[in-house]
Amino acid sequence: MTLADQYRSDGCAISFELFPPKTSDGIDSLCxxxxxxxxxxxxxxxxTYGAGGSSQGTTLEVLQRVKQLTNLPVASHLTCVGSSTQQLCEYLRQATEMGxxxxVALRGDPPKGTTEFSVTEGGLRYANELVDLIRQNFPNLGVAVAGYPEVHQEAIDAQTDLGNLKRKVDAGADIVITQLFYENSDFYRFRDDCSRAGINVPIVPGILPVTNFKQAQKIAGMCKAAIPNQLAEAMMKNDSAEHQFRVGVEHARQQTIDLMDNGVPGIHYYVLNRSAAAAELLDGLQMAGT
Known part of the structure; x- marks a missing residue:
């Protein structure tokens, strides 16, 4: 089954994103x-993997463990940061050999301590070039790319950002997975804009449940995702961990229900290696295949 095929069945297909732990105990906990x-x-x-390409090896180790554990397809993030074309191809070769x-093809954020992306000698500048590299040399790999409902922080404007996305899709991407967002209206506007631009692959919303308001503010600030006033006010009423968890999970649950009602082909959950929030918000919902 191809990556695009995952979204051609009835219902809402879901997927989860993990982050490579730093220790073997962490990997056991993740599993x-x-x-x-x-x-x-x-x-x-x-x-995913750490900034600047750190923990790439652990990413492959985690995915190999997950595949053995679940017998499901697995996807590695890959960025252009810090790698030549030759190094990217070597990683892709190793990835295919490991199953x-x-x-998930990304340009990648500037390394820590820098503010601008710079091209590695012999490397790539844009994510569409990475998609093309994969399609030319590893045609059997499925490819997902990132979309930004609230516009990429480096884009001049929404139209420019949409043009960048279309180049990635035209290069051969199978699906678009969006950056996290907390207002579904932002996603619906983005989905409509994609349709008008001729982007016809599945557009999969990405959801990160807010379980700690300070952490959510930090993450949202990094990717310019707005936290709705109503959600912020509800979380700030009580700074206890239990209260913030309940409020954040319920918001994500309502997001999920509304997205399903509005016909999304799937939802991608950023779980930060914790299952509790995702499990609670999904409990009792009728997803694809359940």
Whole structure:
């Protein structure tokens, strides 16, 4: 089954994103969380890696463990940061040998301590070039790319950002997974804009449940995602961990229900290696295949 095929069935197909732990105990804990998430019959798992390409090896180790544990397809993130074309191809070769099914192809953020992306000698400047590299040399890999409902922080304007996305799709991307957002209206506007621009691959919303308001503010600030006033006010009424967890999970649950009612082909959950929030917000919902 291709990556695009995952979204051609009835219902709402879900997937989860993981982050590579720093220790072997952390990997064991992550696998326990993956087992809990399997009750929701996800279609696949993705795994990112650290800034500037750090922890790439751990990413592949995590994905290999997850695939053995779940027998599901797995996807590795891959960025242009700090790698030549030759190094990117070597990573892709290693990934395919280890049974990785899909790649989430990204330009990548500037390394820590810098403010601008710079091209590595012999490397790539844009994510569409990475998609093209994969399609030319590893045609059997599925490819997902990122979309930005509230516009990429470096884009001049929304139209320019949409043009960048279309180049990635035209280069051969199978699906678009969006950056996190907290107002579904932002996603619907983005989806309509994609349709008008001739972007016809599945547009999959990405959801990160807010379980700690300070952490959410930090993450949202990094990617220019607005936290609705109503959500912020509800969370700030009580700074206890339990209150913030309940409020954040309920908001994500209502987002999920509304997205499903509005016909999204799937939802991608950023779970930060914790299963509790995702499990609670998904409990009792009728997803694809359940």
């Amino acid at each position: 326990e969380n993956v087992e809990r998430l399997m009750q929701f019959q996800p279609r696949f798992f993705t795994c 990785i099914d899909y790649i």
